[in-house]
Amino acid sequence: MAKPQLFDVKKIRKDFPNLSVKVHGKTVVYLDNAATTLKPQSVIDATVHHYSAETSNIHRGVHYLSEKATAEYEKTRESVRAFLNAAKSSEIIFTKGTTDSINLVAHSYGRTFLQKGDEVIISEMEHHSNIVPWQILREEKGIVLKVIPMNNNGEFSVADFEKQLSPKTKFVSLVYISNSLGTINPVAEIIKISHRQNIPVLIDAAQTVNHMPVDVQKLDCDFLALSGHKLYGPTGVGVLYGKTDLLNKMPPYQGGGDMISSVTFEKTTYNVLPYKFEAGTPNIAGVIALKAAIDYINSISFENIMQHEQELLDYGTKVLTKIPGLRLIGTAKHKAAILAFVLPNIHAHDLGTLVDEDGIAIRTGHHCTQPVMKHFGIPATSRVSLAFYNTKEELDLLAASVKKAIKVFSPKL
Amino acid sequence: MSDNSRAELYQQVILEHHHKPRNFGEMADATHDAEGYNPLCGDHLHIYLHVDDNNLIDNVMFKGDGCAISRASASMMTVALKGKPVAEAKTLYEEFHQLILGHLKPEKDPNQLGKLAIFSGIWQYPSRVKCASLCWHTMKGALDKTKSVSTE
Numbered sequence: 001m002a003k004p005q006l007f008d009v010k011k012i013r014k015d016f017p018n019l020s021v022k023v024h025g026k027t028v029v030y031l032d033n034a035a036t037t038l039k040p041q042s043v044i045d046a047t048v049h050h051y052s053a054e055t056s057n058i059h060r061g062v063h064y065l066s067e068k069a070t071a072e073y074e075k076t077r078e079s080v081r082a083f084l085n086a087a088k089s090s091e092i093i094f095t096k097g098t099t100d101s102i103n104l105v106a107h108s109y110g111r112t113f114l115q116k117g118d119e120v121i122i123s124e125m126e127h128h129s130n131i132v133p134w135q136i137l138r139e140e141k142g143i144v145l146k147v148i149p150m151n152n153n154g155e156f157s158v159a160d161f162e163k164q165l166s167p168k169t170k171f172v173s174l175v176y177i178s179n180s181l182g183t184i185n186p187v188a189e190i191i192k193i194s195h196r197q198n199i200p201v202l203i204d205a206a207q208t209v210n211h212m213p214v215d216v217q218k219l220d221c222d223f224l225a226l227s228g229h230k231l232y233g234p235t236g237v238g239v240l241y242g243k244t245d246l247l248n249k250m251p252p253y254q255g256g257g258d259m260i261s262s263v264t265f266e267k268t269t270y271n272v273l274p275y276k277f278e279a280g281t282p283n284i285a286g287v288i289a290l291k292a293a294i295d296y297i298n299s300i301s302f303e304n305i306m307q308h309e310q311e312l313l314d315y316g317t318k319v320l321t322k323i324p325g326l327r328l329i330g331t332a333k334h335k336a337a338i339l340a341f342v343l344p345n346i347h348a349h350d351l352g353t354l355v356d357e358d359g360i361a362i363r364t365g366h367h368c369t370q371p372v373m374k375h376f377g378i379p380a381t382s383r384v385s386l387a388f389y390n391t392k393e394e395l396d397l398l399a400a401s402v403k404k405a406i407k408v409f410s411p412k413l
Numbered sequence: 414m415s416d417n418s419r420a421e422l423y424q425q426v427i428l429e430h431h432h433k434p435r436n437f438g439e440m441a442d443a444t445h446d447a448e449g450y451n452p453l454c455g456d457h458l459h460i461y462l463h464v465d466d467n468n469l470i471d472n473v474m475f476k477g478d479g480c481a482i483s484r485a486s487a488s489m490m491t492v493a494l495k496g497k498p499v500a501e502a503k504t505l506y507e508e509f510h511q512l513i514l515g516h517l518k519p520e521k522d523p524n525q526l527g528k529l530a531i532f533s534g535i536w537q538y539p540s541r542v543k544c545a546s547l548c549w550h551t552m553k554g555a556l557d558k559t560k561s562v563s564t565e
Contacts (some may be wrong), residue, residue: 346481347454347479347480347481348454348480349454349480349482349540349541349544350423350480350481350482353422353423353538353541354423365453365454365455366455373455379454379455379456379457379478379479380454380455408423408428409423409428409481411428411432
């Protein structure tokens with residue numbers, strides 16, 4: 001393996017114009033990467049280039065621009081295939097995002113192959129996007145939703161999963177890395193066990209693909225969902241990876257243009273993979289720019305990303321836990337660079353507003369994981385989610401700002 | 414409140430009400446009550462009112478969890494409403510609503526808001542407007558006999 005280039009965070013930060021934006025007169029400290037990541041200039045350029053020089057619809061025209069746009073669009077599919085190490089590029093379906101990808105599977109696979117009484121296993125730490133689609137299916141089909149509970153560190157074990165497994169289990173849909181806790185779940189082992197009963201497994205990798213390499217063939221997952229905008233790419237574009245045999249068995253999710261081979265009023269023949277699942281004009285510029293994001297990540301290398309983010313996680317844990325009364329929410333042994341916490345006397349939203357005054361962007365609230373909040377008996381947390389362009393200095397600024405907020409909130413006697 | 418000092422949102426009066434909320438607790442003999450919920454923050458309030466035969470709010474209390482803004486706003490609302498006729502409470506509700514949207518300027522527009530004018534700058538924090546308004550919506554819901562109020 002080629003040795004990755006030297007990791008120079010100062011140089012890398014120059015690639016992200018949004019990092020020099022001023023917020024309330026201060027250079028922004030962007031610590032909300034789990035909500036969305038910032039975009040490198042190359043992604044912005046790719047978007048602008050498509051709209052300024054190569055605008056056209058795809059898979060339709062015979063003219064130069066249409067063929068050019070189609071070729072660029074399909075290049076991203078190959079790029080995503082390589083990024084995930086999928087066997088074929090036709091297993092890569094472009095969607096609007098992770099939510100759309102999960103809904104596609106719940107709708108198409110779930111409605112067709114799951115029957116009343118069939119059990120679907122999810123976990124207590126799922127994002128709402130991996131809870132609600134299954135609840136909709138429950139209302140419609142009478143499936144049973146089983147939830148793997150987590151412990152107070154915000155983790156569950158393979159044994160905890162096995163306790164939910166039964167002969168009635170017909171689908172497993174799990175988050176790889178929790179957006180609100182940072183926990184890295186033991187999905188590889190769970191997939192192996194599920195396959196012994198021929199149960200397909202969907203992995204929500206929205207918060208994973210930006211932190212570490214994901215190899216869908218090695219994992220052997222049946223479906224995997226991700227969002228471009230959490231991968232330093234544009235919003236409004238996501239991916240569903242699915243194994244060919246499953247995708248072939250599944251009916252289309254939506255009907256429209258591009259997903260057909262022929263249409264008459266009597267009968268419509270559906271297009272082949274992946275087009276069967278890509279009805280209508282997609283987010284062409286978004287898909288094209290997603291390739292620029294993947295190229296950018298590859299140029300930094302996951303080896304560097306993981307090493308730097310681990311350092312940040314360790315440092316952030318150290319400086320935050322030094323703050324009197326601060327309690328981390330999510331203390332799993334295996335976790336990504338996400339630090340959620342609560343303070344004894346300051347509501348997360350008050351803290352969010354106060355640190356914002358110092359130009360610091362953190363996320364406050366329930367993070368679309370209300371069951372996680374319920375587990376810990378709290379209404380909300382403050383969440384710091386890190387990316388490879390963040391620095392220890394930024395974490396120092398955060399810690400100082402949190403301390404300042406505590407001071408503002410201490411009762412005047 | 415100036416644009417460049419957002420800490421002014423947390424003025425001493427607001428922090429003081431947050432630390433020592435007035436009229437905090439349940440009311441056994443409430444004639445009107447309602448629960449308010451802001452799903453975005455998880456703020457949760459219960460407002461109790463006692464309206465006498467002359468349509469006068471002779472007691473008002475609240476309980477619940479929330480951020481400092483929602484708690485201080487509720488505390489200050491209870492103080493403002495105590496002893497007021499129901500009709501006046503509804504006028505205050507309207508004025509407060511216009512205030513936090515930035516439509517009513519307390520220094521030039523006639524109003525009955527008194528100390529509540531402290532929330533005049535909150536329109537600059539769109540994500541926090543609902544924190545201040547939750548108690549008012551809930552109070553209005555209680556008077557209108559709506560049992561549960563959500564800001565979303």
